Amino acid sequence: xxxxxxxxxxxxxxxxxxxxxxxxxxFRKKITSPFVKSFLYYIPYAVLGAMTIPGIFYxxxxxxxxxxxxxxxxxxxxxxxxxxxxxxxxxxTAYIAEVLQNLLL
Amino acid sequence: xxxxxxxxxxxxxxxDGIPIGLGYLSVSFGFGIMAVSSGLSILWTVVISMxxxxxxxxxxxxxxxxxxxxxxxxxxxxxxxxxxYALMSLSLSQKLDERFTLFSRLAVSFGIxxxxxxxxxxxxxxxxxxxxxxxxxxxxxxxxxxxxxxxCAGEVLPPMIKAALGIAIYxxxxxxxxxxxxxxxxxxFVVCVSIxxxxxxxxxxxFSFISDGFSIIITTIIAAASGAFFFPVKxxxxxxx
Numbered sequence: 187x188x189x190x191x192x193x194x195x196x197x198x199x200x201x202x203x204x205x206x207x208x209x210x211x212x213f214r215k216k217i218t219s220p221f222v223k224s225f226l227y228y229i230p231y232a233v234l235g236a237m238t239i240p241g242i243f244y245x246x247x248x249x250x251x252x253x254x255x256x257x258x259x260x261x262x263x264x265x266x267x268x269x270x271x272x273x274x275x276x277x278x279t280a281y282i283a284e285v286l287q288n289l290l291l
Numbered sequence: 292x293x294x295x296x297x298x299x300x301x302x303x304x305x306x307d308g309i310p311i312g313l314g315y316l317s318v319s320f321g322f323g324i325m326a327v328s329s330g331l332s333i334l335w336t337v338v339i340s341m342x343x344x345x346x347x348x349x350x351x352x353x354x355x356x357x358x359x360x361x362x363x364x365x366x367x368x369x370x371x372x373x374x375x376y377a378l379m380s381l382s383l384s385q386k387l388d389e390r391f392t393l394f395s396r397l398a399v400s401f402g403i404x405x406x407x408x409x410x411x412x413x414x415x416x417x418x419x420x421x422x423x424x425x426x427x428x429x430x431x432x433x434x435x436x437x438x439x440x441x442x443c444a445g446e447v448l449p450p451m452i453k454a455a456l457g458i459a460i461y462x463x464x465x466x467x468x469x470x471x472x473x474x475x476x477x478x479x480f481v482v483c484v485s486i487x488x489x490x491x492x493x494x495x496x497x498f499s500f501i502s503d504g505f506s507i508i509i510t511t512i513i514a515a516a517s518g519a520f521f522f523p524v525k526x527x528x529x530x531x532x
Contacts, residue, residue, distance in 0.1 A: 191331075195339055199342035220523045228478070231485070235489070238486075239486045
């Protein structure tokens with residue numbers, strides 16, 4: 187397990203570092219293609235969407251508590267609460283949902 | 292270039308890094324919990340944060356590790372998820388002052404994240420290497436420390452609290468996406484496409500041979516490309532995602 191995990195981390199770190207360092211060291215020109223620029227602009231949102239749904243539903247003890255936590259997160263962030271507030275309150279909501287679920291079932 | 296000036300530059304950067312550091316402390320806390328609850332030891336969890344310094348890439352990396360994916364899958368996932376840093380790095384290369392050496396370029400590039408890039412590129416003048424070192428140092432320390440605290444908390448907390456905290460890092464993802472999607476219908480479109488495809492790949496049995504890592508790669512490429520195809524970004528807007 188140990189040498190395998192070192193391999194995984196080495197691959198992760200190397201790829202990520204090369205992505206960051208190569209352009210800074212090698213290139214001096216700017217990207218002009220509107221398609222490529224737009225593609226790169228949208229990537230963070232595409233990644234976060236794909237990682238959050240459906241992954242979030244399996245992040246707690248039950249799909250029910252996760253759904254409650256997700257609903258809390260969407261409502262709070264719609265009203266522009268900060269990252270930390272959203273994270274804490276969606277965890278708290280999930281916790282309360284788990285307690286309720288255990289009481290009722 | 293007096294010593295005093297250089298120290299001032301460093302502290303200017305350090306000060307600008309404080310809000311970033313505070314944010315990182317909490318996000319990495321969530322990452323630490325999530326990583327140990329998917330079976331990683333505290334040590335390797337912290338090593339990942341110290342060597343990668345990126346949230347989405349690390350979460351996807353944990354997914355690949357716990358699913359026993361291949362190194363190729365790991366490399367491709369990191370490439371697709373983190374390719375945006377190449378654009379930031381490219382853009383930042385135009386802003387570095389003439390005192391930047393090859394070594395300082397190599398050092399500073401390690402610390403390019405969404406937030407650090409946003410602050411550095413928001414400066415009206417060129418930036419010095421001392422400023423960049425100052426800007427990166429605190430967020431790096433906070434990212435590593437938060438991960439350590441989260442990983443330790445994940446080991447000692449009762450299972451029910453730990454389970455509830457597993458949602459924390461996803462809550463932060465929601466808090467990044469929702470305000471952006473509210474502001475921009477184009478981003479909302481990309482997020483909806485991305486959610487739709489990732490659900491299709493997850494729940495339709497035909498695609499069950501696709502692992503979670505590859506699913507994120509495929510989904511990201513299709514969603515971002517369809518956004519770029521239908522809603523090309525106007526010039527000058529792409530630097531402030």
